[in-house]
């Protein structure tokens with residue numbers, strides 16, 4: 001069932017390709033004002049054209065905000081831009097992600113997977129949670145992955161000495177699940193839900209760092225991005241009384257997963273660690289004023 005998203009403002013990151021692009025267009029078609037992050041103007045305007053083409057009778061709009069998550073300053077600027085332009089965010093979707101095959105550093109000198117997949121969602125959620133608190137149906141959605149595995153190495157999350165593209169990606173996706181559970185526990189009884197999901201194996205550009213062959217294989221073997229966006233669309237639109245905050249969803253259903261993904265001690269450690277990387281960008285403790293009264 002498609003629920004109207006009229007009067008909703010939905011912020012989605014990683015909206016210029018793959019799963020995020022499909023979701024942005026679908027959610028706008030239901031009447032939402034979708035605020036889509038783009039790191040590249042050309043891809044931003046491609047998204048707007050795709051929306052018009054795919055949903056000529058779409059009820060809502062897509063507006064672009066600029067940000068490259070390989071720069072913490074750029075993330076900060078994006079959040080400031082959002083705060084100036086939008087009084088409320090009903091749904092905040094942290095979807096942008098990378099899968100790097102080799103150790104690469106961002107403009108901040110931080111390993112890229114750790115920054116884009118973990119620190120960016122932390123900083124964005126921290127910066128914009130006040131806008132989500134203003135919604136009567138506030139929700140946070142994180143794109144995780146079935147590849148989540150292992151632990152978050154709190155001493156060496158960037159894997160500086162022994163980088164593995166697979167392990168780094170697995171760790172980052174476990175971190176996204178821990179972040180979801182941690183936020184859900186802090187937001188309990190506030191009316192704001194936090195959810196994460198695995199989209200399935202989807203033929204997108206996530207494997208681009210692995211070269212043309214990997215990309216072609218993914219596109220051939222993976223499901224379509226439209227199909228891959230279904231659980232994201234579900235979590236963004238389903239009435240929250242039908243959802244369980246803090247849970248990990250696959251094919252629109254809660255899936256029970258590893259003990260590590262429920263390890264709240266590890267989640268606390270990860271938040272503390274994240275804060276050390278983000279120290280220049282946050283004035284108070286990360287999420288210090290998270291708990292709100294309803």
Ligand SMILES: NC(=O)c1ccc[n+]([C@@H]2O[C@H](COP(=O)([O-])OP(=O)(O)OC[C@H]3O[C@@H](n4cnc5c(N)ncnc54)[C@H](OP(=O)(O)O)[C@@H]3O)[C@@H](O)[C@H]2O)c1
Nearest residue numbers: 014016017018019068069070096097145201202204205206
């Ligand atoms: N595909 C799968 O099988 C699969 C499975 C499980 C989970 N996921 C997760 O799904 C999410 C979406 O990925 P996808 O599969 O749709 O891949 P995708 O087609 O590569 O899309 C990734 C999105 O993230 C954006 N992004 C990457 N680095 C960025 C940066 N530094 N700053 C700002 N935005 C950045 C990309 O922007 P550009 O368009 O500018 O590159 C793009 O919009 C990711 O979190 C991924 O880990 C995917």
